[in-house]
Amino acid sequence: MKTGSYITPDHKLPLWSRFSAKLESQSRVVGALVMREIHTRFGRENIGFAWIIAEPVLFCLGVILMWSIVKSENHIETPIVPFLLSGYMPLLLYRHCVMRALRCMQANLELMYHRQVTIFAMYMARMAVEIIGTIAAFFITGFIFFMWGFVKVPYDMGPIVLGWLLYAWYSVAVAITIGALSERSEVVEKIWHPISYIMIPLSGAFYMVDWLPKSVHHLIILFPQVSAVEYMRGGYFGPGVPVYYNLPVAIYTSAVITVIGLYFLKDARSYVEVT
Protein backbone atom coordinates (compact mmCIF):
# COMPACT_ATOMS: atom_id res chain seq x y z
CA MET A 1 0.00 0.00 0.00
CA LYS A 2 1.80 3.07 -1.18
CA THR A 3 -0.08 6.32 -1.03
CA GLY A 4 2.89 8.62 -0.63
CA SER A 5 4.16 10.44 -3.68
CA TYR A 6 7.08 12.44 -4.91
CA ILE A 7 5.92 14.90 -7.54
CA THR A 8 8.27 16.75 -9.85
CA PRO A 9 7.12 19.47 -12.23
CA ASP A 10 7.32 17.23 -15.29
CA HIS A 11 4.17 15.42 -14.20
CA LYS A 12 2.23 18.11 -16.03
CA LEU A 13 3.95 17.38 -19.32
CA PRO A 14 2.35 15.12 -21.90
CA LEU A 15 3.19 11.46 -21.59
CA TRP A 16 5.45 11.26 -24.63
CA SER A 17 7.69 14.17 -23.64
CA ARG A 18 7.95 12.83 -20.10
CA PHE A 19 8.87 9.49 -21.62
CA SER A 20 11.52 10.94 -23.91
CA ALA A 21 13.02 13.00 -21.07
CA LYS A 22 13.20 9.86 -18.92
CA LEU A 23 14.66 7.92 -21.79
CA GLU A 24 17.33 10.55 -22.33
CA SER A 25 18.29 10.71 -18.67
CA GLN A 26 18.23 6.94 -18.27
CA SER A 27 20.42 6.35 -21.30
CA ARG A 28 22.89 8.84 -19.86
CA VAL A 29 22.84 6.95 -16.58
CA VAL A 30 23.25 3.58 -18.25
CA GLY A 31 26.17 4.98 -20.26
CA ALA A 32 27.84 6.29 -17.12
CA LEU A 33 27.25 3.01 -15.31
CA VAL A 34 28.74 1.09 -18.22
CA MET A 35 31.93 3.16 -18.07
CA ARG A 36 32.09 2.70 -14.32
CA GLU A 37 31.45 -1.01 -14.70
CA ILE A 38 34.32 -1.35 -17.13
CA HIS A 39 36.65 0.50 -14.76
CA THR A 40 35.73 -1.48 -11.66
CA ARG A 41 35.48 -4.83 -13.44
CA PHE A 42 38.62 -4.76 -15.49
CA GLY A 43 40.61 -1.99 -13.87
CA ARG A 44 42.94 0.32 -15.66
CA GLU A 45 46.05 -1.61 -14.80
CA ASN A 46 47.59 -4.02 -17.32
CA ILE A 47 45.33 -5.05 -20.21
CA GLY A 48 41.98 -4.05 -18.72
CA PHE A 49 39.03 -4.79 -20.98
CA ALA A 50 41.11 -7.14 -23.11
CA TRP A 51 40.84 -9.73 -20.33
CA ILE A 52 37.40 -10.59 -21.55
CA ILE A 53 39.05 -11.72 -24.79
CA ALA A 54 42.20 -13.20 -23.29
CA GLU A 55 40.19 -15.49 -21.05
CA PRO A 56 38.44 -17.62 -23.72
CA VAL A 57 41.59 -17.69 -25.85
CA LEU A 58 43.52 -19.16 -22.92
CA PHE A 59 40.72 -21.62 -22.22
CA CYS A 60 40.61 -22.87 -25.81
CA LEU A 61 44.39 -23.12 -26.01
CA GLY A 62 44.36 -25.13 -22.78
CA VAL A 63 41.77 -27.58 -24.08
CA ILE A 64 43.53 -27.89 -27.44
CA LEU A 65 46.73 -28.66 -25.57
CA MET A 66 45.03 -31.35 -23.50
CA TRP A 67 43.36 -32.74 -26.58
CA SER A 68 46.62 -32.99 -28.49
CA ILE A 69 48.29 -34.79 -25.58
CA VAL A 70 45.45 -37.28 -25.13
CA LYS A 71 44.68 -37.46 -28.84
CA SER A 72 44.74 -41.33 -28.80
CA GLU A 73 41.01 -42.01 -29.24
CA ASN A 74 40.18 -39.24 -31.63
CA HIS A 75 36.64 -40.48 -32.08
CA ILE A 76 35.13 -37.04 -32.32
CA GLU A 77 35.30 -35.69 -35.82
CA THR A 78 33.70 -32.36 -34.87
CA PRO A 79 36.26 -29.56 -35.22
CA ILE A 80 37.29 -28.88 -31.66
CA VAL A 81 37.76 -25.08 -31.56
CA PRO A 82 34.42 -23.98 -33.03
CA PHE A 83 32.71 -26.61 -30.90
CA LEU A 84 34.41 -25.28 -27.76
CA LEU A 85 33.86 -21.61 -28.54
CA SER A 86 30.18 -22.05 -29.39
CA GLY A 87 29.60 -24.03 -26.22
CA TYR A 88 31.84 -22.37 -23.69
CA MET A 89 31.40 -18.69 -24.52
CA PRO A 90 27.59 -18.61 -24.30
CA LEU A 91 27.76 -20.54 -21.05
CA LEU A 92 30.28 -17.99 -19.81
CA LEU A 93 27.89 -15.19 -20.75
CA TYR A 94 25.02 -16.87 -18.96
CA ARG A 95 26.98 -17.50 -15.79
CA HIS A 96 28.52 -14.03 -15.73
CA CYS A 97 25.15 -12.37 -16.25
CA VAL A 98 23.60 -14.13 -13.30
CA MET A 99 26.70 -13.65 -11.17
CA ARG A 100 26.71 -9.93 -11.86
CA ALA A 101 23.00 -9.69 -11.14
CA LEU A 102 23.15 -11.39 -7.75
CA ARG A 103 22.88 -8.72 -5.06
CA CYS A 104 23.68 -6.14 -7.73
CA MET A 105 22.01 -3.36 -5.78
CA GLN A 106 23.70 -4.19 -2.52
CA ALA A 107 27.01 -3.75 -4.30
CA ASN A 108 25.99 -0.38 -5.70
CA LEU A 109 24.26 1.21 -2.75
CA GLU A 110 26.46 4.30 -2.78
CA LEU A 111 25.29 5.11 -6.26
CA MET A 112 21.63 4.97 -5.28
CA TYR A 113 22.19 8.33 -3.57
CA HIS A 114 21.76 9.82 -7.00
CA ARG A 115 18.08 9.50 -7.60
CA GLN A 116 18.28 8.98 -11.34
CA VAL A 117 20.38 5.85 -10.81
CA THR A 118 17.60 3.30 -10.93
CA ILE A 119 17.83 -0.40 -10.29
CA PHE A 120 16.74 -1.00 -13.86
CA ALA A 121 19.60 1.13 -15.23
CA MET A 122 22.01 -0.72 -12.97
CA TYR A 123 20.96 -4.11 -14.28
CA MET A 124 20.93 -2.91 -17.87
CA ALA A 125 24.47 -1.56 -17.55
CA ARG A 126 25.84 -4.74 -16.04
CA MET A 127 24.09 -6.96 -18.58
CA ALA A 128 25.18 -4.75 -21.48
CA VAL A 129 28.83 -4.96 -20.47
CA GLU A 130 28.66 -8.75 -20.23
CA ILE A 131 26.77 -9.22 -23.49
CA ILE A 132 28.79 -6.83 -25.62
CA GLY A 133 32.04 -7.98 -24.06
CA THR A 134 31.36 -11.69 -24.48
CA ILE A 135 29.94 -11.52 -27.99
CA ALA A 136 32.82 -9.30 -29.12
CA ALA A 137 35.24 -11.69 -27.46
CA PHE A 138 33.57 -14.60 -29.27
CA PHE A 139 34.05 -13.06 -32.69
CA ILE A 140 37.55 -11.78 -31.97
CA THR A 141 38.59 -15.13 -30.55
CA GLY A 142 37.04 -16.85 -33.53
CA PHE A 143 39.00 -14.58 -35.82
CA ILE A 144 42.25 -15.24 -33.95
CA PHE A 145 41.74 -19.00 -34.30
CA PHE A 146 40.75 -18.49 -37.93
CA MET A 147 44.14 -16.87 -38.51
CA TRP A 148 45.80 -19.84 -36.84
CA GLY A 149 43.83 -22.25 -38.99
CA PHE A 150 41.67 -23.85 -36.28
CA VAL A 151 38.45 -22.28 -37.53
CA LYS A 152 36.96 -22.11 -41.02
CA VAL A 153 34.75 -19.41 -42.44
CA PRO A 154 31.22 -20.06 -41.07
CA TYR A 155 28.66 -21.55 -43.42
CA ASP A 156 26.05 -18.90 -42.54
CA MET A 157 26.56 -15.95 -40.21
CA GLY A 158 22.82 -15.34 -39.66
CA PRO A 159 22.01 -18.20 -37.28
CA ILE A 160 25.24 -17.51 -35.34
CA VAL A 161 24.20 -13.93 -34.60
CA LEU A 162 20.56 -14.81 -33.98
CA GLY A 163 21.53 -17.74 -31.78
CA TRP A 164 23.71 -15.41 -29.74
CA LEU A 165 20.93 -12.88 -29.35
CA LEU A 166 18.51 -15.56 -28.25
CA TYR A 167 21.03 -16.93 -25.77
CA ALA A 168 21.76 -13.43 -24.44
CA TRP A 169 18.06 -12.71 -24.06
CA TYR A 170 17.52 -15.91 -22.09
CA SER A 171 20.58 -15.13 -19.93
CA VAL A 172 19.34 -11.62 -19.13
CA ALA A 173 15.86 -12.92 -18.34
CA VAL A 174 17.19 -15.48 -15.89
CA ALA A 175 19.70 -12.98 -14.49
CA ILE A 176 17.15 -10.28 -13.67
CA THR A 177 14.78 -12.83 -12.14
CA ILE A 178 17.42 -14.40 -9.91
CA GLY A 179 19.02 -11.01 -9.25
CA ALA A 180 15.77 -9.32 -8.25
CA LEU A 181 14.89 -12.23 -5.96
CA SER A 182 18.36 -12.17 -4.42
CA GLU A 183 17.76 -8.57 -3.30
CA ARG A 184 14.87 -9.88 -1.22
CA SER A 185 16.53 -12.81 0.43
CA GLU A 186 20.06 -14.12 0.77
CA VAL A 187 18.69 -17.65 0.55
CA VAL A 188 18.18 -17.16 -3.19
CA GLU A 189 21.89 -16.67 -3.73
CA LYS A 190 22.76 -19.75 -1.67
CA ILE A 191 20.27 -21.95 -3.51
CA TRP A 192 21.25 -20.59 -6.89
CA HIS A 193 24.80 -21.94 -6.79
CA PRO A 194 23.94 -25.66 -6.56
CA ILE A 195 21.13 -25.20 -9.07
CA SER A 196 23.44 -23.51 -11.52
CA TYR A 197 25.93 -26.39 -11.34
CA ILE A 198 23.20 -28.96 -11.86
CA MET A 199 22.00 -26.95 -14.85
CA ILE A 200 25.37 -26.93 -16.62
CA PRO A 201 24.70 -30.20 -18.53
CA LEU A 202 21.44 -28.64 -19.72
CA SER A 203 23.23 -25.67 -21.25
CA GLY A 204 24.27 -27.53 -24.37
CA ALA A 205 27.85 -26.44 -23.94
CA PHE A 206 29.71 -29.71 -23.90
CA TYR A 207 27.92 -31.92 -26.39
CA MET A 208 25.97 -31.90 -29.62
CA VAL A 209 22.37 -33.03 -29.32
CA ASP A 210 23.10 -35.52 -32.09
CA TRP A 211 25.46 -37.42 -29.74
CA LEU A 212 22.62 -38.08 -27.32
CA PRO A 213 20.16 -40.97 -27.63
CA LYS A 214 17.46 -40.19 -30.16
CA SER A 215 14.73 -40.58 -27.55
CA VAL A 216 15.80 -37.47 -25.57
CA HIS A 217 16.34 -35.12 -28.52
CA HIS A 218 12.90 -33.57 -28.36
CA LEU A 219 13.19 -33.16 -24.57
CA ILE A 220 16.64 -31.61 -24.37
CA ILE A 221 15.85 -28.97 -26.97
CA LEU A 222 13.07 -27.68 -24.73
CA PHE A 223 15.88 -25.93 -22.86
CA PRO A 224 16.43 -22.56 -24.54
CA GLN A 225 20.18 -22.66 -24.06
CA VAL A 226 20.50 -25.99 -25.89
CA SER A 227 18.35 -24.74 -28.76
CA ALA A 228 20.28 -21.49 -29.07
CA VAL A 229 23.68 -23.22 -29.05
CA GLU A 230 22.56 -25.82 -31.59
CA TYR A 231 21.13 -23.12 -33.83
CA MET A 232 24.43 -21.26 -33.63
CA ARG A 233 26.38 -24.42 -34.47
CA GLY A 234 24.06 -25.10 -37.38
CA GLY A 235 25.05 -21.72 -38.75
CA TYR A 236 28.73 -22.49 -38.43
CA PHE A 237 28.83 -26.10 -39.64
CA GLY A 238 26.16 -25.90 -42.31
CA PRO A 239 23.97 -28.81 -43.46
CA GLY A 240 26.80 -31.37 -43.10
CA VAL A 241 26.36 -31.60 -39.33
CA PRO A 242 22.94 -32.50 -37.90
CA VAL A 243 21.64 -30.00 -35.32
CA TYR A 244 18.39 -29.91 -33.39
CA TYR A 245 16.58 -26.92 -31.99
CA ASN A 246 13.16 -25.66 -31.02
CA LEU A 247 13.18 -21.88 -31.43
CA PRO A 248 9.50 -21.15 -30.65
CA VAL A 249 9.78 -22.82 -27.26
CA ALA A 250 13.04 -21.00 -26.55
CA ILE A 251 11.53 -17.62 -27.44
CA TYR A 252 8.36 -18.31 -25.50
CA THR A 253 10.27 -19.44 -22.41
CA SER A 254 12.57 -16.40 -22.52
CA ALA A 255 9.62 -14.05 -22.87
CA VAL A 256 7.82 -15.57 -19.90
CA ILE A 257 10.92 -15.43 -17.70
CA THR A 258 11.53 -11.82 -18.79
CA VAL A 259 8.07 -10.80 -17.65
CA ILE A 260 8.53 -12.59 -14.32
CA GLY A 261 11.94 -10.97 -13.88
CA LEU A 262 10.70 -7.46 -14.61
CA TYR A 263 7.84 -7.97 -12.20
CA PHE A 264 10.20 -8.84 -9.36
CA LEU A 265 12.68 -6.17 -10.39
CA LYS A 266 10.00 -3.51 -10.14
CA ASP A 267 9.59 -4.19 -6.44
CA ALA A 268 13.20 -4.95 -5.59
CA ARG A 269 14.02 -1.33 -4.75
CA SER A 270 11.81 -1.35 -1.68
CA TYR A 271 13.66 -4.35 -0.25
CA VAL A 272 16.98 -2.60 -0.16
CA GLU A 273 17.77 0.03 2.38
CA VAL A 274 20.20 2.66 1.21
CA THR A 275 22.33 3.45 4.21
Add this chain to the structure above:
Amino acid sequence: MIRVVNLVKEYKTGHIRKRVLNDVNFDVARGERLAVLGRNGAGKSTLVRLLGGLEYPTSGHIICDMSLSWPLGLNGGFQGSLSGTDNMKFVARIYGKPYRDVYDFVEYFSELGAYLEEPVKTYSSGMRARLAFGLSLAIDFDCYLIDEVIFVGDQRFHRKCREEIFEKRADRSLLLVSHDANILNEYCNGALVLHGGRSKVFKDVPLALDIYNSL
Protein backbone atom coordinates in the same frame (compact mmCIF):
# COMPACT_ATOMS: atom_id res chain seq x y z
CA MET B 1 9.92 25.67 -4.21
CA ILE B 2 9.59 22.46 -2.27
CA ARG B 3 6.24 21.78 -0.68
CA VAL B 4 5.88 18.99 1.85
CA VAL B 5 2.28 18.05 2.53
CA ASN B 6 1.01 15.71 5.26
CA LEU B 7 4.19 13.69 5.08
CA VAL B 8 4.12 10.44 7.03
CA LYS B 9 6.88 7.88 7.27
CA GLU B 10 6.58 4.61 9.13
CA TYR B 11 9.15 1.91 9.67
CA LYS B 12 8.42 -1.64 10.58
CA THR B 13 10.72 -2.97 13.27
CA GLY B 14 9.71 -6.51 14.07
CA HIS B 15 5.97 -6.37 14.60
CA ILE B 16 5.86 -2.77 15.70
CA ARG B 17 5.15 0.00 13.25
CA LYS B 18 7.05 3.05 14.29
CA ARG B 19 5.84 6.38 12.96
CA VAL B 20 8.90 8.58 12.61
CA LEU B 21 7.27 11.45 10.76
CA ASN B 22 3.62 12.13 11.52
CA ASP B 23 1.96 14.71 9.32
CA VAL B 24 4.87 16.99 8.55
CA ASN B 25 4.10 20.14 6.54
CA PHE B 26 6.42 22.87 5.38
CA ASP B 27 7.62 24.81 2.34
CA VAL B 28 11.07 25.73 1.22
CA ALA B 29 11.13 28.76 -1.04
CA ARG B 30 13.94 29.78 -3.32
CA GLY B 31 16.77 31.36 -1.34
CA GLU B 32 15.47 29.99 1.91
CA ARG B 33 18.12 28.33 4.03
CA LEU B 34 16.40 26.12 6.52
CA ALA B 35 18.00 24.57 9.58
CA VAL B 36 16.57 21.18 10.46
CA LEU B 37 16.58 20.79 14.23
CA GLY B 38 15.55 17.86 16.33
CA ARG B 39 16.76 15.51 19.00
CA ASN B 40 18.35 12.22 18.05
CA GLY B 41 15.71 10.03 16.45
CA ALA B 42 13.36 12.91 15.72
CA GLY B 43 13.45 12.04 12.03
CA LYS B 44 15.91 14.59 10.65
CA SER B 45 17.81 12.12 8.49
CA THR B 46 14.59 10.38 7.51
CA LEU B 47 13.23 13.67 6.24
CA VAL B 48 16.37 14.37 4.26
CA ARG B 49 16.35 10.85 2.82
CA LEU B 50 12.72 11.25 1.75
CA LEU B 51 13.49 14.57 0.10
CA GLY B 52 16.54 13.05 -1.55
CA GLY B 53 14.43 10.23 -2.97
CA LEU B 54 16.32 7.48 -1.14
CA GLU B 55 13.09 6.35 0.47
CA TYR B 56 9.44 6.71 -0.32
CA PRO B 57 6.89 8.33 1.96
CA THR B 58 4.33 6.09 3.63
CA SER B 59 1.76 8.72 2.79
CA GLY B 60 1.66 12.40 1.98
CA HIS B 61 3.33 14.30 -0.82
CA ILE B 62 6.56 15.99 -1.66
CA ILE B 63 6.05 18.45 -4.47
CA CYS B 64 9.24 19.80 -5.83
CA ASP B 65 10.02 21.97 -8.82
CA MET B 66 13.64 22.66 -7.97
CA SER B 67 16.60 20.46 -8.61
CA LEU B 68 17.71 18.85 -5.37
CA SER B 69 21.19 17.64 -4.55
CA TRP B 70 21.70 14.12 -3.28
CA PRO B 71 21.91 14.08 0.54
CA LEU B 72 25.41 15.38 1.19
CA GLY B 73 27.08 13.63 4.06
CA LEU B 74 30.30 11.81 4.67
CA ASN B 75 29.14 8.66 2.96
CA GLY B 76 27.04 7.97 -0.03
CA GLY B 77 27.26 9.14 -3.58
CA PHE B 78 30.73 7.78 -4.24
CA GLN B 79 32.16 4.44 -5.20
CA GLY B 80 35.00 3.93 -2.71
CA SER B 81 37.12 1.78 -4.97
CA LEU B 82 37.18 4.37 -7.73
CA SER B 83 39.37 7.45 -7.77
CA GLY B 84 38.07 10.95 -7.14
CA THR B 85 38.27 11.76 -10.84
CA ASP B 86 36.43 8.60 -11.89
CA ASN B 87 33.69 9.42 -9.42
CA MET B 88 33.56 12.94 -10.79
CA LYS B 89 33.27 11.59 -14.32
CA PHE B 90 30.40 9.36 -13.26
CA VAL B 91 28.50 12.09 -11.46
CA ALA B 92 29.10 14.60 -14.28
CA ARG B 93 27.76 12.06 -16.78
CA ILE B 94 24.58 11.18 -14.91
CA TYR B 95 23.72 14.83 -14.34
CA GLY B 96 24.62 15.72 -17.91
CA LYS B 97 27.35 18.25 -17.12
CA PRO B 98 30.54 18.68 -19.13
CA TYR B 99 33.30 16.90 -17.24
CA ARG B 100 35.95 19.58 -17.84
CA ASP B 101 33.94 22.28 -16.08
CA VAL B 102 33.14 19.97 -13.18
CA TYR B 103 36.77 18.96 -12.86
CA ASP B 104 38.06 22.53 -12.94
CA PHE B 105 35.67 23.66 -10.25
CA VAL B 106 36.19 20.68 -7.95
CA GLU B 107 39.93 20.94 -8.29
CA TYR B 108 39.79 24.61 -7.33
CA PHE B 109 37.26 24.16 -4.55
CA SER B 110 38.47 20.96 -2.93
CA GLU B 111 42.22 21.60 -3.20
CA LEU B 112 42.69 17.86 -3.28
CA GLY B 113 45.30 18.05 -6.03
CA ALA B 114 47.00 14.72 -6.67
CA TYR B 115 44.68 12.97 -4.21
CA LEU B 116 41.95 13.16 -6.83
CA GLU B 117 43.67 10.26 -8.56
CA GLU B 118 43.50 8.09 -5.44
CA PRO B 119 40.57 5.79 -4.53
CA VAL B 120 37.95 7.66 -2.53
CA LYS B 121 38.03 5.02 0.21
CA THR B 122 41.52 6.22 1.17
CA TYR B 123 40.24 9.77 1.81
CA SER B 124 39.91 11.29 5.25
CA SER B 125 36.46 12.56 6.20
CA GLY B 126 37.54 16.12 5.53
CA MET B 127 38.70 15.21 2.06
CA ARG B 128 35.48 13.33 1.36
CA ALA B 129 33.47 16.33 2.49
CA ARG B 130 35.43 18.66 0.24
CA LEU B 131 34.96 16.36 -2.73
CA ALA B 132 31.23 15.82 -2.11
CA PHE B 133 30.44 19.45 -1.55
CA GLY B 134 32.63 20.66 -4.38
CA LEU B 135 31.05 18.19 -6.74
CA SER B 136 27.52 19.16 -5.80
CA LEU B 137 28.37 22.85 -6.23
CA ALA B 138 29.83 22.07 -9.63
CA ILE B 139 26.64 20.27 -10.70
CA ASP B 140 24.78 23.36 -9.52
CA PHE B 141 21.53 22.45 -7.81
CA ASP B 142 18.69 24.77 -6.79
CA CYS B 143 18.59 23.26 -3.34
CA TYR B 144 21.21 21.49 -1.29
CA LEU B 145 20.49 18.81 1.29
CA ILE B 146 23.35 18.97 3.73
CA ASP B 147 24.35 17.08 6.82
CA GLU B 148 26.42 19.28 9.09
CA VAL B 149 29.24 16.76 9.20
CA ILE B 150 30.21 18.05 5.81
CA PHE B 151 31.57 21.20 7.42
CA VAL B 152 34.39 19.29 9.06
CA GLY B 153 37.02 21.19 7.14
CA ASP B 154 39.39 23.83 8.40
CA GLN B 155 38.85 27.61 8.45
CA ARG B 156 39.95 27.98 4.87
CA PHE B 157 37.36 25.46 3.71
CA HIS B 158 34.68 27.21 5.77
CA ARG B 159 35.52 30.49 4.15
CA LYS B 160 35.19 28.94 0.71
CA CYS B 161 31.85 27.37 1.64
CA ARG B 162 30.51 30.70 2.85
CA GLU B 163 31.74 32.43 -0.26
CA GLU B 164 30.08 29.88 -2.54
CA ILE B 165 26.81 29.73 -0.60
CA PHE B 166 26.30 33.40 0.30
CA GLU B 167 27.99 35.37 -2.44
CA LYS B 168 27.73 33.25 -5.55
CA ARG B 169 24.59 31.29 -4.75
CA ALA B 170 22.45 33.60 -2.65
CA ASP B 171 19.33 32.53 -4.56
CA ARG B 172 19.80 28.86 -3.78
CA SER B 173 18.03 26.98 -1.03
CA LEU B 174 19.53 24.90 1.69
CA LEU B 175 18.33 22.29 4.11
CA LEU B 176 20.95 21.94 6.79
CA VAL B 177 20.73 19.21 9.41
CA SER B 178 22.72 20.19 12.46
CA HIS B 179 23.00 20.40 16.21
CA ASP B 180 25.59 23.11 16.04
CA ALA B 181 24.15 26.51 16.99
CA ASN B 182 27.07 28.44 15.51
CA ILE B 183 26.79 26.85 12.11
CA LEU B 184 23.02 27.22 12.04
CA ASN B 185 23.11 30.86 13.10
CA GLU B 186 25.67 31.52 10.45
CA TYR B 187 24.16 29.71 7.50
CA CYS B 188 20.42 29.66 7.98
CA ASN B 189 17.61 32.19 7.74
CA GLY B 190 14.89 29.87 8.99
CA ALA B 191 14.47 26.73 11.01
CA LEU B 192 12.36 23.60 11.00
CA VAL B 193 12.03 21.93 14.38
CA LEU B 194 11.05 18.27 14.41
CA HIS B 195 9.61 16.85 17.59
CA GLY B 196 7.44 13.81 18.21
CA GLY B 197 6.92 13.32 14.49
CA ARG B 198 5.52 16.85 14.04
CA SER B 199 7.22 19.87 12.58
CA LYS B 200 7.16 23.59 13.08
CA VAL B 201 8.79 26.32 11.02
CA PHE B 202 10.44 29.38 12.58
CA LYS B 203 11.64 32.46 10.78
CA ASP B 204 13.87 33.30 13.70
CA VAL B 205 16.80 30.89 14.06
CA PRO B 206 17.90 31.89 17.61
CA LEU B 207 14.31 31.47 18.80
CA ALA B 208 14.11 28.06 17.18
CA LEU B 209 17.38 27.10 18.85
CA ASP B 210 16.00 28.19 22.23
CA ILE B 211 12.89 26.12 21.75
CA TYR B 212 14.91 23.17 20.52
CA ASN B 213 17.16 23.40 23.58
CA SER B 214 14.18 23.40 25.91
CA LEU B 215 12.65 20.26 24.33
